[in-house]
Amino acid sequence: MMNCRESERLLSERRDHALPWKKHLALRLHLFLCVLCRGYDAQLSAVLGVCHRAGAEASSHAPSLSAEQRRAIQDAMERERR
């Protein structure tokens, strides 16, 4: 019988590659029996859902370029245009 530690590892790994069928079945059985691992998987999905969203478009609360960085970039672009 698979333990919760192994289950947590496979809940991550199955997001990166297909598990061998024996491990896949053992994980399915473990999840059927273990409410805590089902909860863990749901939380992992929630965290990664945030990451996918943030990866596509960062939060408007993320920092902006500083005035100094902005000026340096504009100067460098001006030199490039000449």
Add this chain to the structure above:
Amino acid sequence: MATRPEHTPPPDTSRWVEEHGDALYRYALLRVNNADLAGDLVQDTFLSALKGIEGFRGGSTVRTWLIGILKHKIIDYYRRNRIEILSSDLPSSEEEHLDHVEQASARWSEAPSQLVENREFWAAFTSCLSGLPEAQRRAFSLREFDGLPGEEISKILGVTPTNLWVMLHRARAKLRRCLELNWFEAGRKDNG
């Protein structure tokens, strides 16, 4: 999508920094976690785009085109500045402890779009990301922010697929645990 006809003039670059600078900077900062480096990568991106402006055919928006250039700059940076994989990134080097919780906060069910735009959540999220070891953070970023396949990430970072899976598992577990403590659990306490 229609492409820009050959005779169409190239886009006006004079307002690029104003229009796209912050979006590019935020994209880079989320992935490299260093303000100076993120600024340098944005500058390199604009300069490369100016040099290659004739290559822009209008099949995508200017923003998408610039982000594509920046994405390659970040990957090049990772390739050129490989970091040593720590023993804690390798299998069987660290006793995995159980990570699941007895009673989850209702905050876990909030939509990703709401969480990303919640100022306090964003502060907790970026702080938790900063706490990941550098190798794990890079692997996690390429996988979860950019959605690259594991095989490609292994090549970029110079690690075996098995070690990559371990790094990703540790990063995901640490990030989940950190957010549980600093955001979700805090919400549960606030709500009694």
